[in-house]
Amino acid sequence: MRVDIVTIFPAFFDVLDLSLMGRARSNGVLDVRIHDLRDHAHDRHRTVDDTPYGGGAGMVMKPEPWGEALDAILADADDPLVVFPSPAGQVFRQSTAHELSEEQHLVFCCGRYEGIDQRVIDDTAGRSRTMMLSIGDYVLNGGESATMVVLEAVARLIPGMVGNPESLLHESHEQDGLLEYPVYTKPSSWRGHDVPPVLLSGHHGRVGEWRHAQQLERTRLVRPELLRAEDPRPADGEIGRE
Ligand code: SAM
Numbered sequence: 745m746r747v748d749i750v751t752i753f754p755a756f757f758d759v760l761d762l763s764l765m766g767r768a769r770s771n772g773v774l775d776v777r778i779h780d781l782r783d784h785a786h787d788r789h790r791t792v793d794d795t796p797y798g799g800g801a802g803m804v805m806k807p808e809p810w811g812e813a814l815d816a817i818l819a820d821a822d823d824p825l826v827v828f829p830s831p832a833g834q835v836f837r838q839s840t841a842h843e844l845s846e847e848q849h850l851v852f853c854c855g856r857y858e859g860i861d862q863r864v865i866d867d868t869a870g871r872s873r874t875m876m877l878s879i880g881d882y883v884l885n886g887g888e889s890a891t892m893v894v895l896e897a898v899a900r901l902i903p904g905m906v907g908n909p910e911s912l913l914h915e916s917h918e919q920d921g922l923l924e925y926p927v928y929t930k931p932s933s934w935r936g937h938d939v940p941p942v943l944l945s946g947h948h949g950r951v952g953e954w955r956h957a958q959q960l961e962r963t964r965l966v967r968p969e970l971l972r973a974e975d976p977r978p979a980d981g982e983i984g985r986e
Contacts, residue, residue, distance in 0.1 A: 829887035833876030845901035854887030
């Protein structure tokens with residue numbers, strides 16, 4: 745997958761050389777190209793922002809540097825998806841991560857200040873698939889950390905990224921949409937806390953039942969809105985059983 749990121753803080757993405765992302769970049773699974781928006785600002789101060797029309801606090805990112813930066817990236821692109829991280833965008837979910845992991849080319853446009861002049865988004869939408877994407881109902885200072893979140897969630901779903909693809913199936917928000925069950929490793933007793941005995945039983949059927957019950961219980965307590973109509977409720981006597 746090719747990924748272009750436009751930002752006024754290219755150094756923010758130095759971490760992409762670490763861990764699984766770094767390996768994916770060096771073995772060619774991910775081709776990430778970072779672009780400094782200020783390279784497309786041609787005044788002495790390399791200005792990328794200006795005061796908002798209509799008044800109000802804060803500054804808005806100017807259209808000209810964005811237009812030029814995107815022209816350069818899109819010139820040799822084959823059906824890319826251009827992503828504008830924004831708290832005003834559609835909410836990013838695991839299902840969105842799966843959709844984006846099928847793309848061949850993603851372009852991330854990292855906003856700062858009060859955001860990017862709307863005409864940049866409209867102009868891009870006129871020549872390319874475009875989406876505004878929010879990573880949650882809160883406001884960050886810039887689109888860089890949102891881009892990192894989206895990219896990491898997407899990249900780990902690309903075949904070849906994670907050593908054992910089986911591990912991707914049993915995660916929170918996958919398959920049945922429930923939260924994951926609690927996990928444990930050795931030793932079986934630590935500081936007076938024991939691993940639930942069923943996990944030491946070697947009985948796969950009972951382990952599976954216990955894990956599913958734990959998923960339901962956790963989801964009911966923390967994120968009840970994720971439960972589906974067909975999921976058993978506590979009254980069914982199934983939740984928390986060992
Ligand atoms: N004035 C904007 C609003 O109220 O919708 C917020 C601008 S925010 C201070 C600056 C930039 O941070 C945005 O342009 C966007 O790129 C990024 N950003 C902030 N919160 C975000 C979120 N929840 N999801 C994705 N990007 C976000």
